[in-house]
Amino acid sequence: MSLNQDIAQSGALACALPSQEWHERMADALARQGWGVFDDLIPLELSARLRQEAEFIYTEGGFSPAHIGRAEDRQLNDSVRRDWSCWLDGRSETQQQFLLFLENVRQVLNRTLFLGLQEVEAHYAVYEAQAYYRRHVDNFRGRSPRKVTLVHYLNPNWLPDEGGELGLYDGGNGGLIADIAPEMGRTVIFLSEDFPHEVRLTHRPRWSLACWLRTNSSPF
Numbered sequence: 001m002s003l004n005q006d007i008a009q010s011g012a013l014a015c016a017l018p019s020q021e022w023h024e025r026m027a028d029a030l031a032r033q034g035w036g037v038f039d040d041l042i043p044l045e046l047s048a049r050l051r052q053e054a055e056f057i058y059t060e061g062g063f064s065p066a067h068i069g070r071a072e073d074r075q076l077n078d079s080v081r082r083d084w085s086c087w088l089d090g091r092s093e094t095q096q097q098f099l100l101f102l103e104n105v106r107q108v109l110n111r112t113l114f115l116g117l118q119e120v121e122a123h124y125a126v127y128e129a130q131a132y133y134r135r136h137v138d139n140f141r142g143r144s145p146r147k148v149t150l151v152h153y154l155n156p157n158w159l160p161d162e163g164g165e166l167g168l169y170d171g172g173n174g175g176l177i178a179d180i181a182p183e184m185g186r187t188v189i190f191l192s193e194d195f196p197h198e199v200r201l202t203h204r205p206r207w208s209l210a211c212w213l214r215t216n217s218s219p220f
């Protein structure tokens with residue numbers, strides 16, 4: 001991504017980015033089991049600024065109801081998902097730092113796992129109380145170039161009775177693999193096509209960043 005290359009060259013980053021060691025632990029988890037959860041991959045200060053920015057943009061009306069499906073057959077469907085989102089475009093230094101983090105992850109995964117990832121995309125998401133996202137796979141009817149999903153959570157002191165967990169399932173036998181609470185600073189990563197997942201009903205507003213590392217867009 002040329003945007004990230006520009007940022008890297010400008011040296012304008014105030015916040016330390018995760019070390020090479022962390023990137024490799026992530027690649028290792030993906031190679032061994034296809035998914036992983038990391039609690040201190042991203043500096044808390046950056047997570048706090050992301051949360052602050054997300055709330056600000058939301059208050060200003062910058063979020064839209066999330067869509068399902070490909071561009072040509074998008075539908076808003078309350079019975080499947082109820083979250084609001086806003087794509088990152090690098091408009092602030094906070095976003096630039098996060099996009100640079102994703103770019104580093106992209107490069108490490110290409111080097112270590114040869115995934116051929118060419119692009120990153122990320123959006124803020126908020127699930128208001130009583131929202132959820134039913135079980136799904138992150139591809140659009142098998143035509144998606146999304147290969148790796150990364151979710152970063154922005155909710156301090158999440159309590160067990162507040163719901164909102166990410167339920168991760170085995171794509172083969174359908175069994176539950178993990179229930180992951182959306183705790184501040186936590187990062188989940190998994191191979192997009194291999195793990196059906198859902199966001200369980202949340203009882204408290206649930207803030208996050210949902211991101212995908214993709215191969216090139218395919219016309220087929």
Ligand SMILES: O=C(O)CCC(=O)C(=O)O
Pocket residue numbers: 133138151165166197198199208210
């Ligand atoms: O927020 C999460 O835990 C997962 C979100 C998700 O599955 C998606 O946006 O596709």
Ligand SMILES: [Fe+2]
Pocket residue numbers: 136137138197
């Ligand atoms: Fe998803």
